[in-house]
Amino acid sequence: AQKITQTQPGMFVQEKEAVTLDCTYDTSDQSYGLFWYKQPSSGEMIFLIYQGSYDEQNATEGRYSLNFQKARKSANLVISASQLGDSAMYFCAMRDPRDSGGSNYKLTFGKGTLLTVNP
């Protein structure tokens, strides 16, 4: 069974500083995918970044980067130059490789980290 662990229920960061949100995962599969989503107070889930288990380079998307350490089974999200609009819940998720036939991907989510950016 898969498991996603986000150990930080809440994080605070000063505007313009960088912040790292932790995510560890547990799987015996070799092929998997890791995702980060942002959920502002409005409730929508916004896709941020994806990392494949075979990707050699850490994924980056603008101010977001994923610090992928495969041996440690960690996939931490780094947000550089935090902005007030970054305040939200952040979820780490893993794609279930057992259902990767075709293009169907089921995601297992962690419990999330509430990030607050202070001015």
Place this chain on the structure above:
Amino acid sequence: SQTIHQWPATLVQPVGSPLSLECTVEGTSNPNLYWYRQAAGRGLQLLFYSVGIGQISSEVPQNLSASRPQDRQFILSSKKLLLSDSGFYLCAWGQGNEQYFGPGTRLTVT
């Protein structure tokens, strides 16, 4: 570009009443479609997914059901709501490595 719609945005229903939540996707064909539920302060739990019209897979036993009458339409239903059905329901469509979520429906069962 692709967009995903959900309605209603909020819903308050008494225990024992029926439920119908609708999700539609525009700008893509034959998408994989998903229903998730998020309880207060929790992560998302996958309820149903569909890889094509009429094809529904259930992830957890419950009093909810799902249907996909058209390629880009996904419906979540219940004949009799329970208090435990309260939560935030999110529909998502998938393509490649990514899943994109709709705006969600906040359901309160009273």
